[in-house]
Amino acid sequence: MERYICTNCGFVYDPIEGDPERGIPPGTPFEDLPEEWVCPVCYVTQDRFDPL
Numbered sequence: 452m453e454r455y456i457c458t459n460c461g462f463v464y465d466p467i468e469g470d471p472e473r474g475i476p477p478g479t480p481f482e483d484l485p486e487e488w489v490c491p492v493c494y495v496t497q498d499r500f501d502p503l
């Protein structure tokens with residue numbers, strides 16, 4: 452599973468950690484995030500993320 456970085460603010464999505472505060476359990480690949488998931492820091496959409 453790849454980590455993805457927000458190209459706007461530098462936040463890194465780590466699939467090992469997921470995003471439990473927003474209902475994303477640990478072990479969720481970036482590709483499996485729900486469409487409504489946005490960067491938790493700057494709120495851009497997933498198309499602004501690049502693989503690390």
Ligand SMILES: [Zn+2]
Pocket residue numbers: 457458459460461462490491492493494495
């Ligand atoms: Zn961001």
